[in-house]
Amino acid sequence: MKLIVRVASPKRAFVYPIPPAPPTAVLAPWFRSQGAVRVFARGWGHEAAAYRPAAVAATWDQFDCLPALAFPLTHAVIVLACPGDALLTLQQRRRLWNMFRVPIFEQIVRKNGTLLAAECEAHCGLHIEWPDLDPAGWAVDPAPCGCGRKAPRLKPALEAEEIAAAAAP
Ligand SMILES: [Zn+2]
Helix, strand or coil, X not given: CCCXXXXXXXXXXXXXXXXXXXXXXXXXXXXXXXXCEEEXXXXXXXXXXXXXXXXXXXXXXXXXXCCCCCCCCXXXXXXXXXXXXXXXXXXXXXXXXXXXXXXXXXXXXXCCCCEEEEXXXXXXXXXXXXXXXXXXXXXXXXXXXXXXXXXXXXXXXXXXHHHHHHHCC
């Protein structure tokens, strides 16, 4: 008789937009903690607050109901979306800016932490990081990016300049 052991696919580490990562609280349970990046799988709470992160990565729904923080974030907010989700709207980006006053980065990830597309410091779309990503529903811009990378970018409906302005006015 064979014993079959099912091993869940291992979670990946969160990829911080501009390494090295500062103390970062990740509120989605899809990643494993590594270095300064800590995963708080139950979302925001005493443990995450006690860590006093410089950056927070979470889904839009998590940010939308995050309580006012007792300390300022100093580095970034990273909004995590799943394949099929709409990209952030300008209104959502403005709301995040008003809440945190730090640059906003958006990432598309699988629920095992695999990074599929990520916004760079040019804030001009999300570079496709996973060649098999199905871009259905998004516009794809093959032009080189202001950051120097050539990986094609997913673009939301609004103009890139508006996003850059809302990410770091
Ligand atoms: Zn870029």
